[in-house]
Structures are given as structure tokens and as C-alpha cells.
Amino acid sequence: MAQPDEPQPAVVPSCPLPSKICDVVRSERPRSCCGMAMAGFRTAKYQLPEWHRRNTGVCYEAFTAGEQAERGRAQAKRLVKHAAASAQRAQQYSKATLGQRLQDTHFWRMELQKEIMELDAETKLLAAQKLRLERALDATEVPYAVVVDNLECRERRQPPDLVIDEVERQLLKEADLIRDIRDLLKRTIIQATTQIRSNRIQKENCELDWSDKVETYHIDDKCVGYCTDSTNVQFHPSSVKFEENASTPKSWAQFSHDNISRAEQEKLASAQLRSLINSIIHDASEELRMQRAASDEAFGIRCRELHDAKVRLEQHLQQVLKDIGEEEANIVNLKDAIRDKEAHLNVAHSRLYDRSLRPNVELCRDEPQFRLVSEVEELTVFLEALKRKLTESEQNLKNLEETRMKLEKEIAVKANSIFIDKQKCMSYRVRYPVDLKVASYKQ
Template identity: 90%
Template structure:
């Protein structure tokens, strides 16, 4: 800054300048006789040199005072210019720092707003996945009821077929699988609800921070617009001091950074959970599909085995019925043969009886007598053999009848088992959901 021109010194009289203003010293004059007459007119008076020195002192004092005032005015003018320039510089610097601060606040505000929108979108996606889990859980109720109904229906099989076969093993495995899937889905639903709550809490924290940033931006933007011509500026001496709870620029930025970092962590956890939910639903659907196919295959195999067994039993029954008919005819023939042989035996016995009445020497052991005795013995042997065979045939017929009853009972049992497995169980399994993953998307 240019220094003001030095003022020219004023012209002063050429009288000598005393070093200081002299005090008036009363002179010692001889007292006259008329001293009493002029006593009232006498005062302390200066000598002529003293008078000159005093005038010179007054002039010097006026000169120095004027010079000092001139220097004060020059300094005041310089101070005014310096203060004005400094005030302009300070206000410009403050405005620049406020502008930079506005940029920082705007940056964090935009970042927070972006994070809020992304976290909100991610929360909505996770909520949709949670809804899929709930629908998938509801969709498992039908398969579970089907499996339990199959097991209960198969308990009504009759004892010969009431066995722990491959179908029952697969049904028990399917029931355990559905229970495990339901437990897993329930735990995942709770985990998803917890993550949604965490997302919303962190979103609320970011929204509070974003709201503070918006308010701060508006305040600082208003402050940037203030100038010396503004009508709403005034003194606020109490605002000059720093607040005790005021943050530092580092802690201020760290606060927003931490909020965004936590939001990113929650968002990442949410994305991972959504991927896990997709895998869980897909794997559960595949496991159920494979187990359903295994159960259906076991049912088909068992029904074929039952059909084969029933067919074999029916063929045996047809043969047994034919054997029973043949055996009954055989018994009829045996009885007729016995009756016939008994008639021959009666004739032979009657002949022998009548010949026993021959008189005296006529009672001879002749050839007819030996022939009749031999005939009786032969007929008796045949009758015994026929009777034994008749007893055997009657026992065989009884055994055939018992076998027929057993076969008919077994055929009825097999028919009942086929009805339960094919009509009741497999017919009810038609209601089994086609795909759990597809069912999770249905409204």
C-alpha cells in the first residue's frame, strides 16, 4: 500500500526555542517608601526573555500537537484502507471456505441420498425374498399333509402286508426332509426379518444424517448469500465462541463415512442373504422333487410287485379250485368204488356163509372154498386201500379248501394293499406341488 505524503512542517518564528516552559520567578527589587501605595498593583511578572521562551513553548506545543494530529490522520486513513481491504479479504476467504464447505456437505448429502435409495431398494428386494420364503413355507404344508396321509393310510394295510417296505422308508425320509425344510425356512424367515430391521435402522440413521446435511446446506447457502448490504444481518456476540459439543471436520466427515460404511455392510449382508434364500429355495425344491420321484418310483415298484403277487395268487387259486373239483370227483369215485367192492365182498361173504351149512362130509375145503376165501381176502385188501385213499383224498380236499381260503384272503389283502397304495396314496399325491420354487412366486 502506498504511503501517504508526509506533510510539510509549518513555518515557526525564528525565536529561540527553550527546552521547556519557564516558570515565573518573582524578582527582588529594593523596596521603596511608597511601596504600600502601589502594593495593590504589583503581581508576579515575567522577564522579557521568559516571555519569549513561553511564547516559543506555546508555538512548539501547537506545532507538535498539529504534527501528532497529522500523523494520526495519516495513520487513520491508512488503517481505514487496510481494514477495508482486510475485511474484504476476510469476507472473501470466509465466503470461499463456506463455498468449499457447501461442496463437502453436498458431496456427503449426495452420497447419503444414494446410499438411502440403494438401501431402501435392497430392503424391498429382501422383503420380496422373505415373502417368497413365507409362500414356500405355506407350500410345504400340502406335501407334508400328503406324506402324513400316506403313512396313515398304509397303517390300514392288513397284517400280512403291514411291513416296513421301501415305500414306507422313502415316505419316512420324505417326512423328515419336509420337516427339515420347514425348520430351515422358518429360521431363514427370522433371519430375513432381522436383516430387514437392521436395514431400516441403518436407513433411518442415514436419513437423519442426510436431513442434517440438507439443513446445514441450506444454512451455509444462506450464509454465503450474506453481504454488507443485507438487511437481516446484526450483531450476535454470543455466537463467536465455539460450542463444547461441536465436532471437528475430521469427526464430522468420519460420522457420515461410518454411516455409509455401516449401510454398505448391511446392504452387502442383505445381498448375501438374498442369494442364500435363492439357494435355499432352489435346493429345497430340488430335494423335494427328487424325494417325491423316489417315493413315486417306490410306489410304482411296490404296486407292480403287488400286482404280480396278486396275479400269481389268482393263478394258484384257479389251479386250487380245479384241484378241489378234481379231488371232489376223485372222492366220489372212491366212495363208489368202495361201495362196489363192498357189494362184491358181501356176495363172497354170503357164498361162504351159505356153504358153511353144507352137511357132514359135504363141508369140504374144495377149490371154490379156497377161491372164495382168497376173493374175500383180496377184496378186503382193496377195500382197506380204497378207504385209506378216501381218507387221504378227504384230507387233501380239506387242505385244498384251507389253501383256497388262504389264497382268497391273500388276494383280498393284496387287493386292499393295491387299493391303498394306488388309489388312496398315489391318487392323493397328485395334489403334491409340482415345484416349490415356482410355488414361492405365486400370489
């Protein structure tokens, strides 16, 4: 149906039309009435009906061509208008979808950028915690060296002080504790290193995704700015196709969602590891502090025990030295007494001998004779008793001398043990770090 503003086609009067314009019946030639003389004029001519039919056919063909051309123009005009409106609508719709796509890309780009910044900050915090672990591990070297030195120094104690006492048990326990702490710190450092590597890998994945989003945003933003008046638009027929490796909107969004989800998981694992590191350093510091206090207390108790034992030994030594002096004086007195009694015995023996030389009847058993015999017997008994006492005193003196040497040796041993525990060990333990937790922050 023609549009109202379009011109109506002209009305052509109806006339009988031949089926073909040039439908000339050449078989019905006009009969020659003039004989052979007119043959050349008759062969090239048509009949009058044929001429009318042909003229009518030409007119109809012209009318039909004009009408068809007019319909084509009307259709072309309608097509141009429809194509223009459709192209405008399609361009606006494409621009709107590109705008929506820009918003989606901007959203994921900002989410990725946020995750990258948070993951980078978390990685820095974890790296700081790892540095604390390394410093704490370095700080355990001094306590371990102190404990090993204490154990080696106490190996130089002399018997009988070379005993497995409470100090040695506490030092061995302390050495085992420090080794366990060092092993735990080393394992945690490895775990932190692995987590930092995972954080950086995931950060790199997010950065690659973010970089693609930025590039895509610029491309789509450039596409939004294209219009028919743009000078940089070209005809690219080869781009009208879908790439085989192209993603779908669902897989596109899922890819960024998965990257962000993995980044969140790494951040959570990193935060949990940082909390674990804090707990490890705090607990290790407390355990080491308590064990150090126990070892110091054992050292104090042992030093007091050694000092008390040394004082008691010194007191006994003083008493033994006094006893030795008295025993030596006693021996001297005994020897003097023996010499004195031997002199008296010699006098008595001499008297008896001389009186045995009395002649004849003068050799009488008189009272002096009995008295001298009694005196000899009495002196002999005293001499034997004095000699026995002298032998006993000499043995006692020998025992006292042995006791003195033992006491002096024991005192020397105790002095050596006190020197090792108090001067060598306890003075060296002053270098012990006060707090492993504080040491982990020191530069």
C-alpha cells in the same frame, strides 16, 4: 512517513520552550518598592519572562496537538483503507471457503442420497426374497402333509404286507428332507429379517446424516448470500467461539465416509444373502423334486409287485378251487366205490354164511367155497385201500380248503395294500407341488 497526497504540517519557528507551560516561579515575587501600600497589587502578578514562557508553551502545545491530530487522521485514513481492504478480502475468502464447503457438503449429500436409494432398493429386493422364503416355507406344508398321510395310511396295511419296504424308506427319507428344508428356510428367514433390520438401521443413519447435510447446506448457502447490504444480518458476539462438541473437517468427512462404508457393507451382505436365498430355494426344490420322483418310482414298483403277487395268488386260488372240486368228486367216487365193495362183501359173506349151514358131508371145501373166501379177502383188501385213500383224500381236501382260505386272505391283504398304495397314497400325491421354486413366486 506521510502519504504523498496528504498535507504537510506547518513549520513553526523555533523558540526556547520551558519545560512546563505554567512553570511560574512563585517564590521569586517582585520586590515591593512602594511598601505596604502596593502589597495587594504585587501578589497576583507574574514576571514578564514567565508570561513569555507561558505564551510560548501554549503555542507549542497547540502546534503539537495539531501535528498529533494530523498524524492520527493520516493513520486513521490508512487504517480505514486497510481495514476496508482486509475486511473485503476476509469476506471474499470466507465466501470462497463457504463455497468450497458447499461443494463438499453437496458431494457428501449426493453420495448419501445415492446410498440411501441403493440401500432402500436392496432392502426391497431382500424383502421380496424373504417373501419368497415364506411362500416356499408355506409350500412345504402340503408335501409334508402328503408324506405324513402316506406313512399313516401305510400303517393300516395288514400283515404280512406290513413291512419296511423301499417305499417306506423313501417316504421316511422324504419326510426328513422336508423337515430339514423347513428348518433351513426358517433359519434363512430369521437371517433375512435380521439383515433387513440392519439395512433399515443403516439407511436411517444415512438419512439422518443426509438430513443434517441438507440443513447445513441451506445454512451455508444462506451464509454465502450474506453481504454488508443484507438487511437480515445482526451482531452476535456470543457466536464467536468454538463449540466443545464441534467436529473437525477430518472427523466430519470420516463420519459420512463411515456411514457410506457401512451402507456398502450392508448392501454387499444383503446381495450375498439374496444370492444364497436363490441357491437355497433352487437346491431345495431340486432335492425335493428328486426325492419325490424316487418315492413315486418306489410306489410304482411296489404297486406292480403287489399286483403281480395278487395275480399269482389268484391263479393259485383258481387252481386250488379246481383241485377242491376234483377232490370232492374223488371223495364221492371213493365213497361210492366203498359202498359198492361193501355190498359185494356182504353178498360174499352171506353166501359163506349160508353155505356154512350145509348138513353133514355136504359141508365140503369145494371150489365155490375157496372162491368165496378168496373173494372176501380180495374185497377186504380193496375196502381197506379205498378207505385209506378216502382218508387221504379227505385230508387233502382239508388242506386244499385251508390253502384256499389262506390264498383268499392273502389276496385280500394284497388288494388292501394295493388300495392303500395306489388309491390312498399315489392319488393323494397328485396334490404334491410341482416345483418349490415356482411355488415361491406364486401369490
